[in-house]
Amino acid sequence: MHPFLRPPTMAAFTAALLIFTTILTTTTAHNITRILAKHPELSTFNHYLSLTHLASQIDSRTTITVCAVDNAAMEDLLSKHLSINTIKNILSLHVLLDYFGAKKLHQITNGTALAATMYQATGTAPGSSGFVNITDLRGGKVGFGAENNDGALTASYVKSVEEIPYNISVIQISSVLPSAAAEAPTPAPSQQNLTVIMSKHGCKIFAETLSTFHEAFNTFTDAIDGGLSVFCPADDAFKAFLPKFKNLTMSGKIDLLEFHGVPIYNSIPMLKSNNGLMHTLATEGASNYDFTVQNDGEEITLKTKRVTAKIIDTIIDEQPLAIYTISKVLLPQELFKGEAPSPSPSPAPEPAAADAPEPPKKGKKKKKKVAADAPADDSDAPADSPDDDAADDNADDSDGAVRFNGIVGMVLALVFGFLFL
């Protein structure tokens, strides 16, 4: 019997609570792969969105417009035999970072607009080449052109495929937007400057530190061609950790840095489907310097006995290289012995603010108080846990969001429950 048909009981409240928390915590807004799968004439475009990993980037954004082209138009593009990185650039020019439904497209203020695209957002688009010109034309037509293409509006609006205001609008346009800039050969990741890539998106301190340790840096760059995933601690986390880092021996420092690289290319879906132990660049022989990859709902966590970090951003994902920002510094058991941190944050009474040596290059003043007591390299001295918590407390806002959803869910469940009284 349906619980709601009975007089209101705890069961009704519980059911309502469950329903609402499920609705509220499952916030994956859209899935472009699934949207396009309903349209066989767009299947090649859909296939290449997945192949270039643009699909997951599209799914993680809102207020965007995807300009799809049909299979014939994709065949024209594929006949040029471009590299997958170049195809990615071209397709990313077809993802507008604004919401254009059919109505807005036909009623553009002043009849013309420039839309920034995902190609622009990569930071590699020269000049204005990352923008698309959208212009209302006579007879209700809408023209599209890559901005650096002599003002030629080479494609036109065909139809609306799906609109989820104002998260995502998927439209079909008549042809691929030609763009000399996007079609220019993209350097393979191994020729790119690892420090420069990593310094983007709040991952600068780790990158700068790594580049001053040539042995570790070379280990990373040498690994790229064979596949490399880098898990780069966010600036806040690495900055708070620097005093402890300085305290490690030279080989300990190199091990710690190399612990943040995995000699295999891993996309986000690969990490999600490959939970378990992962060898790192610091691993020698069978099983040391490992960490565990584990899904936590929609998130991916990296665990050692001493710390659990979360992946918070993708800096680059271009096979064979993937670089992610993580919320905490990964502490290898081999360098940071001692009891596992307690599951609930233990009270951290330690007031001892170490007079820390300044971070490399940027002699910034350290704001966070970090209790100072990391053991040097191989010593058996136990590291204490409260200080880890202090250094690792940052970037936990998503937990807050989940908690918030739970509270909202509970309130709504109560309201819902009362409706059945």
Ligand SMILES: *[C@@H]1O[C@H](CO)[C@@H](O)[C@H](O)[C@H]1NC(C)=O
């Ligand atoms: C739009 O995106 C937000 C945030 O991801 C999500 O909560 C909401 O449900 C989405 N709206 C629709 C209509 O899918």
Ligand SMILES: *[C@@H]1O[C@H](CO)[C@@H](O)[C@H](O)[C@H]1NC(C)=O
């Ligand atoms: C989107 O849908 C496709 C096909 O149903 C599925 O393989 C993929 O995992 C989905 N992506 C997400 C982020 O749920």
Ligand SMILES: *[C@@H]1O[C@H](CO)[C@@H](O)[C@H](O)[C@H]1NC(C)=O
């Ligand atoms: C429309 O044109 C007017 C006059 O040229 C200009 O001031 C205004 O900024 C334009 N609006 C947009 C949205 O481009």
Ligand SMILES: *[C@@H]1O[C@H](CO)[C@@H](O)[C@H](O)[C@H]1NC(C)=O
């Ligand atoms: C878009 O291109 C058309 C045609 O070349 C041009 O008239 C218009 O000014 C352009 N719009 C913008 C916003 O640059």
Ligand SMILES: *[C@@H]1O[C@H](CO)[C@@H](O)[C@H](O)[C@H]1NC(C)=O
């Ligand atoms: C990477 O870029 C930095 C800063 O621009 C530069 O100092 C360094 O020499 C570059 N390294 C390589 C391998 O190009």
Ligand SMILES: *[C@@H]1O[C@H](CO)[C@@H](O)[C@H](O)[C@H]1NC(C)=O
């Ligand atoms: C560094 O190690 C020494 C000796 O083990 C210790 O007294 C000191 O507090 C440590 N400093 C930091 C910042 O960890």
